[in-house]
Amino acid sequence: MLDSAIEGIPIDAVVSVAIQEFEAWLIADPAALKSVIRQALTLPKSPEKLSRREAKELLNSWCEEHARSRDAAEVRRDLARQCDLDTLSRQCSAFERFLRKLQAPR
DSSP: OHHHHHTTOSSOOOOOOOSSOTHHHHTSOHHHHHHHHOSOOOOOSOGGGSOTTHHHHHHHHHHHHHOTTSOHHHHHHHHHHHOOHHHHHHHOHHHHHHHHHHSOOO
16 A cells, blocks of 8 residues: 555655554663753663553653743754654664665665
């Protein structure tokens, strides 16, 4: 179904879905979290193994507690800019597969 949905699109396409939710990827880099939220936080060992909505709720609670003056969407954008892709790849298998698919074919 996916192949037929993107058939005929004139650009290369990669479709990937974060396991459970995108926030699992955003909270996977402790250095980025510390830089953006400005607090050392205790991270779950395997962000992609959190239950449904748990990563989203965890990030929301950190935003409310430590980044009150900033909009949660702004915090998410900043995290996405700051996250180290190698760190995310090591922490999140779905992200690692996503990055591999983005690489040009050899």
